[in-house]
Amino acid sequence: MTETIKILICDDSALIRSILTAILSAEADMEVVGTAIHAKDAREKIKKFNPDVLTLDIEMPGMDGLSFLEKIMTLRPMPVVMISSLTQKGTASTMKAMELGVFEVVGKPTHGLKEKFDIISDDIVSKVRAAATGKVSPINRDAFLDKPEDGIKQTSTEFDLIAIGSSTGGVVAIKEIIPYLSKYSPPVVITQHMPPGYIESLAKRLNEHSKVTVKEAEDNETLQTGYVYIAPGDQHLEVIRSGAIMKTKLSDGETVSGHKPSVDVLFNSIANLSLCKAIGIILTGMGKDGAQGLLSMRERGSKTIGQDEATSVVYGMPKAASEIGAVEDVLPLQKIHTELKALCWPEQR
Structure with missing residues (x-):
């Protein structure tokens, strides 16, 4: 009972x-x-x-x-x-x-x-x-303290793109990743389940405390090194190619996997990009949005990471992805930014 x-x-x-x-x-x-x-x-x-x-x-x-x-x-x-x-x-x-x-x-x-x-x-x-x-996390009063310099000196990496999907608890989780990123980071695209009107405030807050530039994604933007693009609360975000350039694409279609914006839409668009070496990360959240898309990314050669159960507010999306074999590495939230540095600049670990 x-x-x-x-x-x-x-x-x-x-x-x-x-x-x-x-x-x-x-x-x-x-x-x-x-x-x-x-x-x-x-x-x-x-x-x-x-x-x-x-x-x-x-x-x-x-x-x-x-x-x-x-x-x-x-x-x-x-x-x-x-x-x-x-x-x-x-x-x-x-x-x-x-x-x-x-x-x-x-x-x-x-x-x-x-x-x-x-x-x-x-x-x-x-x-x-x-x-x-769900899990209740104590207040992290150091979350937005200035992070130490990461020591990254080179401007290039073999990875072209980092993609992140999250839902319940994701705002706090993203705060444990984005402020640690190097200004030389590959472009980062994020779909976080939030209602319309919220993402601009989230992006502004993150931008104030990060070395990367964080913004709400607009349609047809060229993805740039050191930038983070977050899907608006009422539109799907995809990544498309225009010749050799990767760009954003926003669309106002039906919900996918129960959501708009949908993590599956973002991840599937990246899986379908030719000659793109990407990292896919699925974070805390209810449901299973992003699981199939992350699997598609992994099947096409992307590195994939899932947040572990212990640090997830709701172990729904990462669990669904792990159960179908979409997650290559399961990591606690606090180690994901360290893993990104190790993947992108292995000689500077």
Whole structure:
């Protein structure tokens, strides 16, 4: 018999608390053990009910949700799903929440609440259910400290491209890779599952603390050494050839493997490139998007890496890829940037 997931809902709106309680209580494996109207109330009820998952709004009376989240993740780390209207704006609030270790974010409707919540109810349920089994990482306060020089002196490497796919927990995972990359790194392309509007903030945050240039991908850009291109939240990213030059291609097609942007779309496009020596990396995330694409890359000669279970917030995508033979090397997150250096510049290890 499946254990019941105990949930505490924290929101200052009585209507929102009622709607979320109805949505989550309707699931056979879920129980809303309590609701809270502000941080102090939530703190007491966390002690009383010991919930498995906390849903949290950013805007609350007294201590705001982000400040409370930081205290939680410092003193009593637990899975938190942020449900807030502020998360829809792709602002620094969302980036801060993800950096603090929030499991997932859900944009809270601001009007037509009952109807809009009906539309996103399945998404809320799936994220809360996944959070209950996901890993909680303590806050890494050194994540964006300036990284030491990598010692790379040469500008060339035998690899033409690095491709990364990630989902839940991926924002934190990417932060453990990109700031360590050399300015001589091959072009990097990333598909991270995020809603529209969020990627620009993520790219800006990473760019401020990296030796490479990080940006949201645009259509028909020439891939350059020392640049990182992240797929927009509502378009597929592919890599195509224009003669000897590799370029980005954005498309607004149907979802693939349940997602847009899709990691499979990115990886498959690279697998289909002629004379391209690439490295494919699949990181933490729910589901199996990217597994088949990574297998195609490996079958066509690419080096492939999967994040290990111990350091994955959700060992879904890397596990699916490993199970079908798509992953050549399984590594803890903290060793992936070291492996990239060793692969690209083996004589400078």
